[in-house]
Amino acid sequence: MKKFSIYYLVILIFFCACNNQSRKSEYPYRNAQLPVSQRVADLLSRMTLNEKIRQLDMWSGGEVANIVNHDTNSFSAEKVAEVIDSTGIGSIHDFYPMSASEVNKIQRYALTHTRLGIPVLFIEEGLHGYNGAGATYFPVPLELASAWDTSLVHHVGRVIGTEARAHGIEMILGPVLGLARDPRWGRVEETYGEDPYLDACNGVAMVKGLQGDSLQDDNAVIAEPKHFAIHSIPEAGSNTSPVSIGEREARSAFLYPFEEAVRVGGAMGIMAAYSEDDGIPCVDNHWLLTEVLRKEWGFKGFVLSDLGAIRMSLEDHHVAADTSDALAQTIKAGLDMQFYDFKHPTFERAIKKALNEHLLSEKDLDRAVGDVLRVKFILGLFDHPYIDTSLVSKVFHTPQSQQLALKAAQEGIILLKNDHGLLPIKKTIRSVAVIGPLATSTYLGDYSADATGISILDGLKERAGKMLKINYAQGYGPDSLSEAAQSVLISKAVGISNRCDISIVVLGESERMDGEGKDRAHLDLDSRQK
Structure with missing residues (x-):
């Protein structure tokens, strides 16, 4: 009798799991024929508070896989189950899989084991080459700009996007669109130089190269221009120091490359800088992230903080009373996802506290969550979540890509x-x-x-x-x-x-x-x- 009881229990669990998957497939947000806005609204209406909060958080590769040195060595089912659970997560960074199979395994878990089946967004570095082992590397952006060839930069972007997406990566943290106006600043090499027009032209070329013809293609990734904004002329050339310039100079020079990247390039990601402009941290700047970026330029993607930028508003800029206040200010200003700012339990508790104390409204929270979900829908992650694992052998570090890297190096020499x-x-x-x-x-x-x-x-x-x-x-x-x-x-x-x-x-x-x-x-x- 005991054996039969266990048998029926297994059958019941299996039936419930299948029934849950069947119900999910009937929800409107699962219908690829519906407009993205309608799918986002439907999914938001079904999400719990915990599910929403976790979409605004980023996990590191080491939390879901076994990492050796820089890259993923092996998939960890135990870690994935513990982290993703039945609630889901927003994104994973510093993962660098050796193939797309590790990404596919994580996506499969997210789609089949979480309540609503929301996929994970994989985000990596790729400033002048996808940052995974064995990738094709190109000259630093400053040398690429020295070639005075936007077609070349576009082709470089295509290679980076192709090599990244073949590994299951859907978003690249770049390009850097700061103007190199202070050579003491250590990150000058990451920029396309000091001229707004040249910077903008190269920025648009790189964004279009990375994002390809369609973000649902297996050779395209989200581009994320950074560091928004006016980050590249800090006081004394020190990376985290304040910036103080007027709106006229900001718009005519430092904001212009970002504007072109959004309006012309169609960039779907933006990284908010950890510096402050005129006393206001960029992650808390409503004028910058909402009035200019979204309302004036029509930005439809999502905004990620630079690493630790929200925490800095609390600990360095001293504009927030506590973690809840810091998160409430940045989300209301227009930021969507944290980048290793606070530990996951702290982040979750602080958002809930901000809501309970009316520092943050549910409408503001939904806006941020909706921005992240919109990008996942546009990427096709709900409809085509898995990457062909044979792509790496076909498109990764090819002779043609290596020749392009050589050409870029030759053309950039001065x-x-x-x-x-x-x-x-x-x-x-x-x-x-x-x-x-x-x-x-x-x-x-x-x-x-x-x-x-x-x-x-x-x-x-x-x-x-x-x-x-x-x-x-x-x-x-x-x-x-x-x-x-x-x-x-x-x-x-x-x-x-x-x-x-x-x-x-x-x-x-x-x-x-x-x-x-x-x-x-x-x-x-x-x-x-x-």
Whole structure:
């Protein structure tokens, strides 16, 4: 009798699960023939408060999978079940799957085990190449802009979008559309330069390249211009410092590239900066996120905070009384999703507290949730949630993409001077001295994961073959090296240079001096390079 009872219980559970899936399929939001606005409204009307709140939150890859170094090593059914549960989640970042199969497994769980079957949005970095292992990397955006070729930038965007979506990634955090007006700022290399028009043209090209012909295609991703806005001229060039400019300058210069990216490019994502403009944090700026972005420009996507930006309004800008107040202010201003700001239980409790204390209205909450859901519908995640796992072998790091990367590098090179016609190197030259440790650097720029390129020294050796003798000297060492040891390196470099027909001295900023969080107080060369 006990055996029969267990048998009937299993049958009952199976029947209930099937019945639940059947009911979900009948809901209007499941009908692909209905307008997206109608589907969003129907789904919102069926959601519990917990389900809504979790759509505004982001989880890290390590919370749902086993991560080794940078990329997902294996899928974890236990972690996925614990995190997604029956309620669902908004997005996952820092996941970087080796193939789309891991993404498909998570989507399958979200669709079949949660009450309403809301898919997950996968978001990753891709500033100048999808940031997963083995991807095709292109020159940093500053060099791409130096090519003065928006068609080239568009093709680069197509490759990034194609390689990302083949892995199941649906949104890329880029491009950076700040104007590079202060060279002390460490993130200048991430921008398309200082000119608003050129910046806007390249921004539109990249957005259109990433988003492709249709966001439901398996080679297109959401583009998310950042950092909105006026983030690139912080006081003293320090990344998180305040900005103070008037509306006229903001609109004519710093907002213009974003406006074009939204109006012309059709960008469906925006990242709000963690800086403040005229005393108002960007994540709390209603004029910026609602009046300008949505009402003036007609933005239809969703706004994500920069990492920790909402928390900074509480802990750094000191404009909020507590976590509930910080979240209420940012959602009312027009922001939609947090980026690792607060731990998930804290985030959920704070939103509920904000609602209970009337700091936040249910209408404001629904607007934010609706923005996130709209993007998921537009991406086709409700109707076509799974990615063909064979795509990676067909489109990832192809010879054609590598050739495009080479072309972009070649077109972006700038020759500032060529005194006495030194270049190209004449056939009478037989020996070349290459000086400086940067000649051996394979660093590809910030946001390039663990990828490496070909160093200047190796490139010269490969190109020269047996025609030229390439001699290398380090020239200087790290700061920890003694003065006597530094003198030995300099003497060796001078000796090699004197024995060769010409010398190529490689100078510039090392990896430790350039990139996010590596702002500078001056523009001098490293003292050891002088």
